[in-house]
Amino acid sequence: MRRTHRTHRTHRTHRALLAGVVAAALAVTGALFAPTAASADGAPYTGNQYDFGGAVTPINGDISTVDSIANSITASTQATEADVAAHRATLPYGDITPGAGPALSLYPGPAGVPASDQYSVAVNGQPSFVYKSLARKTDTNRELDTSWTSFSFAGSVTVSVTALGQSGLTGCMVRPFSAAIATTFANNTCTFTMSQAKNVSVEFDPNIHNPIPHPMLVFANPPENDVPPATGDPNVLYFGPGVHAIGSGIVLHSNETVYLAGGAYVQGAFIANGPVDNVTIKGRGVLDGLFMDTGNQDANKNQPGMIDIADQSSSNVLIEGITLVNAPRFNVRALAQYTTIENVKTMSWWYSTDGLVAGNKALVENNFVKSNDDSIKLFWGDEVVRGNTVWQLENGAPFMISWNLEQDSNTFHVYDDDVIHAEHYQIQKSAIFRALHAGAGTPNRYLFENIRVENANWRLFYLTIDNNKWYDPTLGYGELDQLIFRDIHAYTNFTYPNVIQGIDGTHKVRDVNFINVFTNNACQSDASDFDIDPATTNAVRIVKSADGSCWT
Known part of the structure; x- marks a missing residue:
């Protein structure tokens, strides 16, 4: 049922929280460069289903239809991951496995x-x-x-x-x-x-x-692997240790490798003017965008991104190991098919600085994103997003599901990720998992599991079809469909309820599943921590494992 706004929650004391999270940390094993497997089915469940019109149906048993969707997503993204790896293997310097050393x-x-x-x-x-x-x-x-x-x-x-x-x-x-x-x-x-x-x-x-x-x-x-030579390969753009002021006009070309050695500090941006294939950007150096920063939020929107491959007919891109700082606009936009973004680190301050967005068929793995706009955008489909760590500043979302998408993006497996901070404190629609969908598409088939949220207290879920000034409503609306959030563990309490809301009875948020979601000191099995609009939603399930195996 639709619920009214709640007052602030009472938070646990500093010491009690710290003791609890340290104990939890010692119970968790998970290596960034060896992500854990996805969750198994946890049936039977107990909880409730909330349907269009306000009907509430108790759930006591399995939810085989949901498990089937989750298994289908997993199988599909595993095949995608294999395809991405096969393409990456054709790159001259595309091996992302850790090297042998030195120590x-x-x-x-x-x-x-x-x-x-x-x-x-x-x-x-x-x-x-x-x-x-x-x-x-x-x-x-x-x-x-x-x-x-x-x-x-x-x-x-x-x-x-x-x-x-x-x-x-x-x-x-x-x-x-x-x-x-x-x-x-x-x-x-x-x-x-x-x-x-x-x-x-x-x-x-x-x-x-x-x-x-x-x-x-x-x-x-990890130790570097497959490092290109400093000289001798005409298709390698090599930056050794030291400062390199190259500017924002560096154009990426097909079959090119850009290498930033450890100790390299490159003041520049890399942009593809049209489709490119077989591009690698890698190393242990730093890419700095401060020279492009105007100091003004609106003016910065006219600046280029740090790495920008916008043509979706591009193919086979690897971005690995480097650190990006001070981006005035987005950090990495790599919309090529068969993209890998691996162990990339970003730190940026403006509302317009998104972290990472990959194209259709992608692996986004083992990255660290500290961003003030959306950290990881889940927009193009057939993606595996795992082993990432996010520090979210005051704007944007760690996981952005939709922002006016006009296509039916589908099939995302997002798992074994950590949100270590979310500094939301003033923008009402902020959340860890967020969709502000005003587009004509119907994004669908999202599986989130084994996500851990540490220092955040604003809101966990905000999933809406929500008109905004950046979308023309005459283009029509789609829906949000088949979202699964399984084994989500928030170590903290949240101030605002989770919001699930479509825009009308025809354009709904539907088939949304919260399975073993631990938040506000409890494993959720009803809508007491949710604001669900019965007039614009359908088949919203909130359940926990009946055997008590939900994280506590």
Whole structure:
């Protein structure tokens, strides 16, 4: 039933929350570069189904139709993943498996790029250069900056992160919790061991909840593999260590490899003017867009993206390993068929800076996205999106399902991802999972499972067909259909209810399934935490496993 707006919830105390999430973290195993398998069916279930017109039907048993859809999505995306890998294997430098070593690769700080004044880092006792990016949309950004370091390793390493000039620190932790990384703290230094490649946030108590003024990120990469030569291959554009001011007019060509070595700091943007095939952009270097930033939100919308392959007839694109910072517009738009976006890191500040969007038939895996617009757009279909870590700023959504889509995009498998922060605090329609669908298409067949949400308190789901000023309603409306959210674990409480709403009785949000969703300290089995419009929705199921196996 449609519910009225609720008052703010009472949140657990800082210490109780921290104790609970640390215990949960130690119970979770999951490696970024070896994603876990998708969930098995959890029948029998107990819960309720909410249908068009307001009918409520108890569910006690299996939901075989939903399980069948989930299994169909999984089978389809597994085939897509194989197709993407087969195409990637034809690229000259397209192998994304970790290399053999060396045991540790540290990268020099580029001359003229100042080191962070907030943190220093040592890896196995050796200094690792720490960068810093200043907040740019200062009227809404509640953070002041972000620092980060990047290195590659095999085996295991000991990392020590020291907070410089900060007083009153009492401890530290590493997010995401699924990494299960234990820490020690002494003299403003957080020390921990890593035995698997992972992109993580190092946070110092008491500054572990939104907003964190000075975030510190550690990008611990696997050893590189299939590295192109610095010279001798005319199809390789190679950037070695140091600063390279190349501008925003670098045009991508078919059968080209762009390589940013560790320690390379490239002030530029790479754009395809039309269709391209067999393109690789890889390395351990940094792509910086600050030179394009006008300092104005509206003016920045006229700036190019950092990596832009917009022609959907393009094919076979790999973007791997690099770090993108200070994008005034979107970070990576790679709309080619058979695209892989692997272990890419992005940090950006403006409302118009989307994180990652791939084309039809894609693998989006093991990335770290810190963005102020949508972090991962799920727009083109036949995609596997797994092992990613998201830090969402105040605008946009970690997982954006639709924004005025005009095509029937379908078949997405999104799993084993972590949202470590979502800084939503003022935009009413914000949520972790969001659809603001005003287009004529009917996006369908989305399977989300094993998603973990840590530091967020605004809203978990906002799934609507919702007219907006960017869409012409004379073009007509579609629907949202066949969405499955299974094994979603939010470690926090949310202020606002989940919203499920179509635009009229003909254009509905339908066949939406919430299975073993743990939020607000409970596993959901009814609409008490939902605002479901009975006049514009149908077949909304909220269930939990009857055997009590839902995460607690």
